[in-house]
Amino acid sequence: MVPIAGKQLVILVLWLALSTIVVIAFSWVVSSTKRPVPVGDVQPGGYRLRRLWGWFYGTLLVAAFAVTLWTVPYAWAQGSTGKPALVVHVYAHQFAFTMPKKLPSGTRIEFLVTSLDVNHDMGIYSPQGELLGQVQAMPDYTNVFFFTFPKPGRYVIRCLELCGAGHSYMFQPLQVYAPAPASTLGGRSA
Numbered sequence: 478m479v480p481i482a483g484k485q486l487v488i489l490v491l492w493l494a495l496s497t498i499v500v501i502a503f504s505w506v507v508s509s510t511k512r513p514v515p516v517g518d519v520q521p522g523g524y525r526l527r528r529l530w531g532w533f534y535g536t537l538l539v540a541a542f543a544v545t546l547w548t549v550p551y552a553w554a555q556g557s558t559g560k561p562a563l564v565v566h567v568y569a570h571q572f573a574f575t576m577p578k579k580l581p582s583g584t585r586i587e588f589l590v591t592s593l594d595v596n597h598d599m600g601i602y603s604p605q606g607e608l609l610g611q612v613q614a615m616p617d618y619t620n621v622f623f624f625t626f627p628k629p630g631r632y633v634i635r636c637l638e639l640c641g642a643g644h645s646y647m648f649q650p651l652q653v654y655a656p657a658p659a660s661t662l663g664g665r666s667a
């Protein structure tokens with residue numbers, strides 16, 4: 478099992494804290510509604526609270542849109558601008574991926590992902606077990622997916638779409654190596 482660390486640990490702690498708050502809130506509601514109260518006594522307050530809530534979430538939504546909308550064109554996403562340095566075909570099928578087993582790091586790769594049978598999903602996991610990116614693998618359709626491996630290491634490609642009895646065995650180790658410096662590509666100079 479991969480140890481939980483870094484960002485995933487933060488997410489776990491955050492999730493535990495938030496779910497504790499939710500459980501406390503529900504327990505408080507349960508214990509505070511044991512005695513019946515006339516509707517007229519609580520209705521105006523309830524409506525006021527609902528209005529405030531509406532404004533709060535409305536404002537939050539507009540603010541979130543304003544902050545994040547400009548990053549939306551997916552061409553700006555990781556490594557997806559400019560010309561790809563490498564084009565890699567990925568064929569998903571029950572229950573394996575047919576694709577290269579070694580790829581370079583720090584190289585913008587254009588993955589052309591399709592399926593030979595049912596729907597699959599190609600998920601790229603870092604050596605630490607963190608999901609870095611994913612794309613659907615669909616029959617009769619090729620999804621274009623740009624990705625740059627941040628550093629060398631032993632990555633794993635996993636299927637993220639329930640595709641049959643062997644779905645949980647559908648993974649492929651991927652060795653990501655540091656590409657040779659450009660100066661050595663043309664051979665040794667005297």
Ligand SMILES: [Cu+2]
Binds near residue numbers: 597636637640641
């Ligand atoms: Cu699957």
